[in-house]
Amino acid sequence: MDPFQSQQSKGTLVSKSPWLTPQSSNKPAREMRPEPSSSRKHDKDKGVNVQVVVRCRPLNEDEQRARNPAVISCNEVKREVYTLQSIANKQIDKSFVFDKVFGPTSPQKDLYDQAVNPIVNEVLEGYNCTVFAYGQTGTGKTYTMEGGAKKKNGEFPSDAGVIPRAITQIFNLLEAQCADYSIKVTFLELYNEEITDLLAPEECSKSIEDRPKKPLTLMEDGKGGVFVRGLEEEMVKTANEIYKILEKGSAKLRKAETLLNSQSSRSHSIFSILIYIKECTPEGEEMVKCGKLNLVDLAG
């Protein structure tokens, strides 16, 4: 069972952006705050900025061969998960309700369309949003976040996960809107409370052993937020550039075998996409809308 959460920050926008486009006017772009949409207003009133979604993976071949019993069952319509336990010949089942539930046959596309697509739309409206996967080792966090991310014949495989799908959606929407935009990405690993920059130049991080000895530090920004000092931000122009960055960074993540997963992530990873969209008010004033999407895969 792999719960993952999505979170919206309350509409804080930063837009002291380093954006420079040749056609822009000399006037500095002003910060822009999005109006709460009616649905968000409603959500805010109810205090639900965090949604918890549960995904149960199917039994793998080993588990099927060993005839392991299923210990979880899902009712997607009722959004309920049942734990099935037999203690001293007594069946003790428990039920739990979540914001959304995805059962073992649920494909990557359904999960993305229902749980993540609306969040990416919010990011493009200028919100800071986070999607993070957590759960025990081997429950499917990396599968859900990355999946089969590699493109074949220019198309994603059907098991492509949240990250490649989010990148595709962002670029498709920006292109469809003919938006004047710029995008930056950061990619970091958190291991034993040490932060490593996965986008640091090659010579510093060829292998785990060669990584910089001095870890990056987390700082407060004085506005209630935090930032990682010295973290590389890479400008990207196409979805393909992001996929390459992601592939290169993911290859540096620490993985090891656990009893439940031969390719287990031993560290947390945070991939962030910062999107700056330039817009003009009816009065002709230039504004920059800035949204951020954090995609987090926690170690089990």
Ligand SMILES: Nc1ncnc2c1ncn2[C@@H]1O[C@H](COP(=O)(O)OP(=O)(O)OP(=O)(O)O)[C@@H](O)[C@H]1O
């Ligand atoms: N929904 C699913 N459908 C099919 N296979 C899945 C699904 N979820 C996970 N798997 C498979 O289960 C195995 C473990 O998944 P994964 O590596 O994503 O787990 P994890 O939660 O990230 O584990 P860890 O915390 O150890 O890194 C992988 O082989 C993955 O392909």
